[in-house]
Amino acid sequence: MTLTVSRADSPTPIFHERSQGTTVQNLPLSHLSVEVGHFYMDELENGEGPILAQFERVKPWLAAAEASVACGTEKPRVSTCFLIDDYFQRKPDAGQIIERLLRLSRQAGVRIDYIARESSCAVRADGLRVAELVARRLLQEPEPETSTGSRPPALNSGWLANGRPPREEKVLSAMRGHVWKPADEFSKRNHSIFLDVELWRDPPESPMDEETLLNQRLYSCPFLAAVWQLVRLGLLRNDGAPALAVSEPPASWPDDWSLFPDIIKVNPQAKPFYAYRAFSIMPQHFLGIEHAVRTIVEHFLVDPGVGESLHIRAEEKNIALPQVVADRVSHHFLDGVS
Amino acid sequence: MARSDAPLDSPAKHPPAVVLGVVTTDLLNTSEPLPLEAAQQALKLLPGVAADSHRHPVEQAVSPDLFYGVDCRLATIRGAQPRAIGTVRARAVLTAGHVLQGSARVDVVLDASTRRMPWSYYAACTGTVEAINKADPADLVSGFLKTPNGSGLLDLGGIGTQVMALLDDIPQVDGRADMRTVASRLRWAVLVREGVDLDAEVVAGSDGAFQVRMTAPSELVPRIVAFCEILALHQWLLAALKNAFDRAGRSPKPMDELDPALSYLGHVWNPTAHLPTEIAWLWEALEHDAQLTWEWESTVTRVRDKLSLLTRKAIEGTLHKEFL
Numbered sequence: 001m002t003l004t005v006s007r008a009d010s011p012t013p014i015f016h017e018r019s020q021g022t023t024v025q026n027l028p029l030s031h032l033s034v035e036v037g038h039f040y041m042d043e044l045e046n047g048e049g050p051i052l053a054q055f056e057r058v059k060p061w062l063a064a065a066e067a068s069v070a071c072g073t074e075k076p077r078v079s080t081c082f083l084i085d086d087y088f089q090r091k092p093d094a095g096q097i098i099e100r101l102l103r104l105s106r107q108a109g110v111r112i113d114y115i116a117r118e119s120s121c122a123v124r125a126d127g128l129r130v131a132e133l134v135a136r137r138l139l140q141e142p143e144p145e146t147s148t149g150s151r152p153p154a155l156n157s158g159w160l161a162n163g164r165p166p167r168e169e170k171v172l173s174a175m176r177g178h179v180w181k182p183a184d185e186f187s188k189r190n191h192s193i194f195l196d197v198e199l200w201r202d203p204p205e206s207p208m209d210e211e212t213l214l215n216q217r218l219y220s221c222p223f224l225a226a227v228w229q230l231v232r233l234g235l236l237r238n239d240g241a242p243a244l245a246v247s248e249p250p251a252s253w254p255d256d257w258s259l260f261p262d263i264i265k266v267n268p269q270a271k272p273f274y275a276y277r278a279f280s281i282m283p284q285h286f287l288g289i290e291h292a293v294r295t296i297v298e299h300f301l302v303d304p305g306v307g308e309s310l311h312i313r314a315e316e317k318n319i320a321l322p323q324v325v326a327d328r329v330s331h332h333f334l335d336g337v338s
Numbered sequence: 339m340a341r342s343d344a345p346l347d348s349p350a351k352h353p354p355a356v357v358l359g360v361v362t363t364d365l366l367n368t369s370e371p372l373p374l375e376a377a378q379q380a381l382k383l384l385p386g387v388a389a390d391s392h393r394h395p396v397e398q399a400v401s402p403d404l405f406y407g408v409d410c411r412l413a414t415i416r417g418a419q420p421r422a423i424g425t426v427r428a429r430a431v432l433t434a435g436h437v438l439q440g441s442a443r444v445d446v447v448l449d450a451s452t453r454r455m456p457w458s459y460y461a462a463c464t465g466t467v468e469a470i471n472k473a474d475p476a477d478l479v480s481g482f483l484k485t486p487n488g489s490g491l492l493d494l495g496g497i498g499t500q501v502m503a504l505l506d507d508i509p510q511v512d513g514r515a516d517m518r519t520v521a522s523r524l525r526w527a528v529l530v531r532e533g534v535d536l537d538a539e540v541v542a543g544s545d546g547a548f549q550v551r552m553t554a555p556s557e558l559v560p561r562i563v564a565f566c567e568i569l570a571l572h573q574w575l576l577a578a579l580k581n582a583f584d585r586a587g588r589s590p591k592p593m594d595e596l597d598p599a600l601s602y603l604g605h606v607w608n609p610t611a612h613l614p615t616e617i618a619w620l621w622e623a624l625e626h627d628a629q630l631t632w633e634w635e636s637t638v639t640r641v642r643d644k645l646s647l648l649t650r651k652a653i654e655g656t657l658h659k660e661f662l
Contacts, residue, residue: 021390022402133386139425141457142407149408149426149442150496152503162457187456238386298458301405301425303387304465323462 024240024305030077031319032069033232033275034062036110037082038282041089044097048104054334055108058281061332062110065279072318077271081114083228086257087122088221094260095253102266113270120244120262121227122219130243131219133236134227135199138299141186161196162186162295197292199223222292226300229293229329234274234310235302246273276314276321277328284333297326352447354466355475357528357559358482359443360494361570362502364521365578365602369514371435374399376510381430383504396611401430405464406497409454411490412446412467413481417474419491422446424460424467426494428501431567434606437574438505440498441567445559448473467492479527483549486525495523516598518585519578524570526550528562536617540569540624548573561614565621572609572630579603579637586644596645600638607634 037058043050062080069076082101086094098115105112122131138160140153163185168178183194200219230236236243247261254260263273280290302325314321322328366372372380374391377399381389387402406426411419428442445466452470460466469478487493499521505511524547537553550566582599586592609631613621625631 021400022386022388129385136385139405139407139461142409142423144409144454145421146410146490147408148410148491148493148496149406149500150493152500153406187454239388243386298456298461301461301464303384304403307462324458325462326458 022240022305024237024303024309025242026309026313027234027242027274028272029234029310029313030079030271030273030275031071031074031277032065032076032078033273033278034065034078034080035083035232035278035280035282036062036080036105036112038280038286039085041085041091044085044101045091045093048100051101052104052108054283055105055110057334059108059110061281061334065281070277070320072314072320074317074319077275079113079271079273079275080111081116081232081263081273082112083225084115084117084257087118087219087224090257092255094257095255098253111267113265113267114246114263114273115266116228116231116244116263117257117260118224118228119257121224121231124244124262125258125260128238128243129214130231130236130238131200131217131223131227132214133238133243134223134230134296134300137301137303138199138296139301140299144186158198158200158202159196160199160296160299161194162298163188163192163194165194165196195291195295197222197295199296220292222289223296225289225293226296229278229280229297230300230325232273232275232278233325233328235300235306235325237303237306240305242274276310276319277330279330279332281332281334284335287333290331290333294326294329297329298324300325352450352466352468353532353556354445354530355448356446356478356482356530357443357556357562358446358478358492358494359441359526359563359566360498361442361524361526361567362440362495362498362521363524363570363574364438364502365515365517365519366432366436366438366505366511367513367515368436368511369516371602372432372510373435377432377435380505380508380510381432383430383501392612396434396606396608398431398433398612400432401501403427403429403465404501406442406500407460408444408467408492410492412469412473412478413485413488413491414473414477415480415484417477418471419481420469420471420473420478422467422469422492423454425464426467426492426497427465428497430501430505431571432505433571436602437571437606438502439567439571440500440502441563441570442494442497442501443563444492444494446475446478448475475529479529479551482527483525483551486523495525498523515602516594517578517582517602519574520581522547522570522574522577524548524550524566524573526552526562526566528559529553530556530559532556536620538620540628542628546573546577558617561617564612564614565617568609568613568621569624572607572634575603575606576630576634576637579634579641583637583641583644592644593648596641596648600641600645604638604641607631607638 037054066078124130166183185192185194198220200217203216231244244262246263246265249264374397378389381399381401383401390400392398409423412422426444431439447468450468532555539551541549582595586595
């Protein structure tokens with residue numbers, strides 16, 4: 001049967017039901033979020049000289065970022081942030097470290113607007129598993145020409161690759177039982193740069209329930225850094241609200257990192273924390289980690305409603321916003337100091 | 339699905355030439371229907387996003403969209419099968435706490451690229467595959483509808499089934515449904531033409547499965563998805579009830595077939611319950627030709643008549659025994 005009927009004018013509905021689905025919040029947004037340096041926890045604990053030296057080298061690049069921000073028809077809004085490395089190492093002198101950090105950055109002329117904790121990128125202060133919001137939205141690349149959707153995707157190993165690893169293949173030949181096949185990057189240009197990133201490590205024996213398993217899961221540094229980039233870009237949400245929210249600073253700094261809010265606004269005049277684009281300035285030895293971060297971000301699927309809300313606002317203000325999320329992130333790697 | 343306050347259909351970077359979909363429908367394998375709160379919990383298939391739901395007039399919960407990566411061939415009738423790469427969008431729909439659907443669909447974009455792009459490119463445009471070889475949109479529609487499956491071809495039905503399987507192991511589902519049912523698959527395809535009036539053709543195949551072929555502007559696609567899910571649900575309901583009636587005719591214990599069928603499905607029929615108003619006329623036109631609601635009502639009547647007949651016989655049997 002073929003039906004070709006024109007649409008009649010539909011009357012205005014009189015019954016509405018509040019659907020309990022998620023509505024995406026519109027966040028206040030800067031044009032650019034600048035991460036002004038990065039230290040391992042032991043570097044923060046030790047002498048002040050290297051900290052000051054890094055901030056001094058960050059300063060001109062922060063100025064360059066502020067001068068070149070893409071802001072469409074608006075006045076530029078740039079916020080700065082600093083991520084404290086408190087996930088793998090925790091010492092009980094958090095308050096001291098924060099105060100020293102803020103003092104040295106001021107001394108070097110580098111403004112810090114927000115301080116965040118890496119631990120919150122795994123599990124935030126109220127217990128929500130922020131890292132799992134990313135883990136469950138990573139999609140392994142399909143194998144070329146053979147992925148019809150018939151087989152379920154597998155990302156349970158805690159590893160994410162940008163291609164197929166090298167392997168030995170059995171061949172039906174009496175002369176050579178095995179043939180070595182090189183690694184293959186699925187989206188290579190001529191030659192492959194194969195990368196296999198460890199996202200997390202679970203305890204060796206994991207017969208336990210999911211809750212216990214996730215409590216013991218140890219996330220890798222690149223994975224938490226990928227969470228951090230997605231949070232800065234306003235792309236990671238829980239029930240439509242940002243997965244990590246900004247708080248005012250406590251009356252006095254606690255000594256235990258776990259008592260700190262997830263993200264603290266340390267500069268009352270700061271522009272919004274979340275931004276259309278993110279720029280990170282850090283020592284060059286983080287290049288490998290950031291390559292892994294980029295690979296993770298490239299495999300992250302933004303919730304359609306969240307991605308759309310950012311695009312609509314960018315379009316309204318004539319701000320160029322790349323479709324590809326990884327293209328909203330850039331870096332400057334500082335060369336060696338001594 | 340998470341929604342922004344923005345209009346539902348924002349323009350994609352490359353508009354799709356064709357939209358393909360498969361809706362798989364079957365009974366959720368559980369002895370009692372899930373209450374709406376349990377259904378919302380069960381269909382929260384992604385952390386951080388709630389399931390959409392309606393309480394009236396028929397309880398329904400809809401999962402957030404999940405995405406599956408594919409790199410495979412698309413079926414055609416005349417031309418060479420193009421290779422397509424990207425992500426398929428799929429969701430689970432649970433109606434009346436008992437009828438589960440896995441609904442998978444994909445926008446097919448033509449002439450955007452000629453090689454496989456970096457994965458981030460596809461991740462930025464979820465729910466879309468790009469064909470990297472030339473293809474004729476009308477040929478893709480016909481190929482998809484006429485080739486239910488084939489080696490190396492996009493398997494939307496398989497993806498829908500995977501989404502449904504996510505509900506197999508959850509604590510709310512006890513795995514003890516009293517009724518035997520067969521999953522049904524409805525294939526649908528839209529040839530996208532901007533600025534035209536919707537043109538639709540619904541075909542019931544020799545195997546009883548329905549197919550929908552449409553020509554429509556892209557803004558109507560979300561409503562077409564809803565229409566196809568509603569049609570698939572009701573086609574399955576009708577088939578499941580008729581099958582139960584037929585089985586009862588052959589079974590030594592006909593009550594065991596009719597009882598669960600009536601209590602599981604008898605109250606679910608309501609095709610216009612969640613039908614978008616913009617497309618309600620399409621259902622009316624379908625009813626005019628196919629009279630599915632009349633068929634449902636007459637089948638329910640037959641089941642009820644049979645049940646009362648069997649009950650009367652059972653009572654008479656008991657009385658007869660007592661008199662002896």
